[in-house]
Amino acid sequence: MLLAAQPVFTQAPAARRVLVIVVDGLRPDYVAPALMPRVSRLAARGIVFRAHHSVFPTVTRVNGSSFVTGAYPETHGILGNVIYMPTVNATKTLDTAVRDDLLAIERSGEPLLTAPTLGDILERAGKRMMVVSSGTSGSAYLLNAAARNGVIIHPQFTKPESMSGRVAEALGPVPPHALPNAGEHRRAVDAYIALGLDGLQPDVTFMWLSDPDSTAHAKGIGGSEFRAALASVDTEIGRAEDALRARGLLDRTDIILTSDHGFSTHNSHLHLDALVKPFARPMPDGTPDVVVAESAIHFRGAVDQSRVDALVAELQRRAEVGAIFTKDARPGTLSLDVARGNHPRAGEILVSANWNAEKNEFGFEGMTTQTGAAGHGASSPYDIHNVLMADGPDFREHATSDVPTGNVDVAPTILRLLGLDPPPTMTGRVVDEALRGGRAPAADAGQSIVATSPDRAYTVTAHLSAVRGHTYLDYTEVTRSLPPRRPAVPR
Numbered sequence: 001m002l003l004a005a006q007p008v009f010t011q012a013p014a015a016r017r018v019l020v021i022v023v024d025g026l027r028p029d030y031v032a033p034a035l036m037p038r039v040s041r042l043a044a045r046g047i048v049f050r051a052h053h054s055v056f057p058t059v060t061r062v063n064g065s066s067f068v069t070g071a072y073p074e075t076h077g078i079l080g081n082v083i084y085m086p087t088v089n090a091t092k093t094l095d096t097a098v099r100d101d102l103l104a105i106e107r108s109g110e111p112l113l114t115a116p117t118l119g120d121i122l123e124r125a126g127k128r129m130m131v132v133s134s135g136t137s138g139s140a141y142l143l144n145a146a147a148r149n150g151v152i153i154h155p156q157f158t159k160p161e162s163m164s165g166r167v168a169e170a171l172g173p174v175p176p177h178a179l180p181n182a183g184e185h186r187r188a189v190d191a192y193i194a195l196g197l198d199g200l201q202p203d204v205t206f207m208w209l210s211d212p213d214s215t216a217h218a219k220g221i222g223g224s225e226f227r228a229a230l231a232s233v234d235t236e237i238g239r240a241e242d243a244l245r246a247r248g249l250l251d252r253t254d255i256i257l258t259s260d261h262g263f264s265t266h267n268s269h270l271h272l273d274a275l276v277k278p279f280a281r282p283m284p285d286g287t288p289d290v291v292v293a294e295s296a297i298h299f300r301g302a303v304d305q306s307r308v309d310a311l312v313a314e315l316q317r318r319a320e321v322g323a324i325f326t327k328d329a330r331p332g333t334l335s336l337d338v339a340r341g342n343h344p345r346a347g348e349i350l351v352s353a354n355w356n357a358e359k360n361e362f363g364f365e366g367m368t369t370q371t372g373a374a375g376h377g378a379s380s381p382y383d384i385h386n387v388l389m390a391d392g393p394d395f396r397e398h399a400t401s402d403v404p405t406g407n408v409d410v411a412p413t414i415l416r417l418l419g420l421d422p423p424p425t426m427t428g429r430v431v432d433e434a435l436r437g438g439r440a441p442a443a444d445a446g447q448s449i450v451a452t453s454p455d456r457a458y459t460v461t462a463h464l465s466a467v468r469g470h471t472y473l474d475y476t477e478v479t480r481s482l483p484p485r486r487p488a489v490p491r
Helices: 037-045 060-069 099-107 118-124 137-144 161-171 182-200 213-219 224-246 272-279 305-317 407-417
Strands: 017-023 047-049 129-133 151-154 157-159 204-209 253-258 264-266 290-293 296-299 321-326 349-353 355-359 365-368 388-391 399-401 447-452 458-467 470-480
Touching: 017 060, 017 224, 017 407, 037 224, 037 253, 037 388, 060 118, 060 137, 060 204, 060 407, 099 137, 118 129, 118 407, 129 137, 129 182, 137 151, 137 157, 137 204, 151 161, 151 182, 157 161, 161 182, 182 204, 182 224, 204 224, 213 224, 224 253, 253 407, 272 290, 272 305, 296 305, 305 321, 305 349, 321 458, 321 470
Parallel strands: 017 204, 017 253, 047 399, 129 151, 129 204, 264 365
Antiparallel strands: 047 388, 151 157, 253 388, 290 296, 296 349, 321 349, 355 365, 447 458, 458 470
16 A cells, blocks of 8 residues: 655645656657557547657757756757766766766766756746656656755655655565566656655656667567557556546646657667777877767867868768767768757767668668667657647647647746746747647748768758747758768777
């Protein structure tokens, strides 16, 4: 039997509550009655956004940070799942999935996020936010680290630590991580019910469910384990909704269901470390002066632009390499400004894997050149276009929208629901067209940005859509007019 937590907040329960459910790696085509009946019914009742966008790089912690800052990496400063911060470690990268690495950033005196977060904004307004998660410790921590009294309930830690005993009493032993991760999903929903609805009564809850992402990374898209992962998540979302209904809270709760990114099958052709290694030089301590942090390439010390250009030229020749972004738009590359990633922490070069529309053995389109069975991170439309739907007392019913939206729009929309104004650091927009009585804005004219290498052999195009001056990267595509080099083999 689950025990209710004693409230740690002193404010009265909110008249309006917001539940944000992030289903890690959920693509729009996964939401079908045969695969996810409860989510499909939620979608049918409310409003579905059919032109929704992840933030590039299309990875978890970049988008988790955008969910709670309402801003792009150029503002919030988390530029990848793996990042390089020489003030924390001059020779090695940091894994943002690991809370200890994020705590190391905080201990260094560097801000973890360089933009205000939703939890902090709500706290200063006398409201409260809670995170329950079956994702990584780092992704959970980023969602609500900044708020002094922010609550996070995760299998590996509890914030504040003073709640740990109460959490253990209410939830019992932590189940083992598994594929699918059904036990930890159930624990996250138990935490929402017992510690949230029956205890803390937060204004906003972020519920992060790690599937289908964690299962699809290992098992691929479409097989029996993948379908079981979708079923597990769907069941738990239904259980959360049933708990709201049983407590008479469903008609006072706005539910926003989204994902951090899409997903693609991989063919394992791109090995960026191997491509970059010949261009590195030894530092005085013997360590290389070039660091690869996931898809970003950092030059330590003074940047040798001739080497940057030589590396870019090599990347342009490689069939496994897709779009290339650079800080100052080197010849034949897109500016980091196009990816909204031009932050002081950014590397000199940002690389996307190449992609195509091939189907995998189960009929799911989208193939990229990254390693592993399946994943995300590229500027492919299959990675960028993800899920957004909403249902509740403030949202339109039985509706769809083709107006462009993005993960950066979630936080400002939540603030509007709670009667608060988004701060100027939130470059996302309030999705007025989702709200009852809201008017759908007309989409601006689409835009394409093209860059061609000096030898004319490589051309990259960024396709963008916009509404009310807010621009979204739809996808990139690359064409080559000369035979590209064979994929590099790691040594």
